[in-house]
Amino acid sequence: MNTFKKLSLVGLAVASVGAGAQYAHAADQTGNASAVIQNPIVITEDTAMDFATIIADAAGDTVTLTAAGSISSTGSSTFSGTPAAGAFSVTGTPSAAVTLSFSTGDTLTGPGTAMNLGTFTHDAGGSPAFDVGGALAFDVGANLTVNATQTAGSYSGTYTVTVDYQ
């Protein structure tokens, strides 16, 4: 009699466990994700370089415009008007060090012989870098080679400034 009772209890217990089972059997897994972030360098010219008016030495001359905007020459040319250094503002990765470089072989063209533009200088210092806000501003000067008996008139041209992460 005792054994019968035990067996029936076991039987009931197993059956009730069976009837109650509605297992979800869910599975979960970790997914991985990644990205590489790069800040672009964006350069804007705020002021075009301008040698203003050069009353040229007839023998030709090398005119220097400094990054501070002052003008002088090795010969006897004189100057009038308002010369201006080129001015640029740049954005990029905050606090990142950069290198500045310039194109070569540029000229100003106009009514007469093309005048070589080169020997660029800047005032960003020896270790230019973006500030903590990711900004950098600098001015650019250059040398202009005036030819002998340079025809009077307006001359213009372009040059390229490159800012790169170090």
Place this chain on the structure above:
Amino acid sequence: MTIRSIIILVLFSGFLFFIPKALLAKPVGSLREITEMSFGTITVDSSGDTITLSPSGGITTQGTSIVSGTYAAAEFTVSGDKNTAFSISFSSGDSLTGPGTSMSLGSFTHSAGTSPVFDNKGKALFTVGASLTINSPQIDGSYSGTYTIFVDYT
């Protein structure tokens, strides 16, 4: 003796009748990541951006960020009861961390449709996309993080 044996037999056969289908069902298993989610290299819009990777592997930006390099939707396989419906859900509050401010990762999407079902071999394969929120500014470098995917019978 004989009566006891008959009662035992009846009890056990009753038990067999009462086993519900769920106990005999194959558990959802083998949930595996085949391909990791990647947003590639993002040259960022300085005012921040939201980059959306779709399950089909396409990528779009809300702002002017440019995505380059290799980007990919995640890919998962999972097994379960053949021809049976299942659901896919995701964790929340995930982010990618790295040299700068962490970037929120969320709004997960998948390619298994509105009514995912295991195939007639009990397998399913699907891709997962998400949106990444880029801060302003966002320091250059490599960022990574994790999220959790849950698969369950409906």
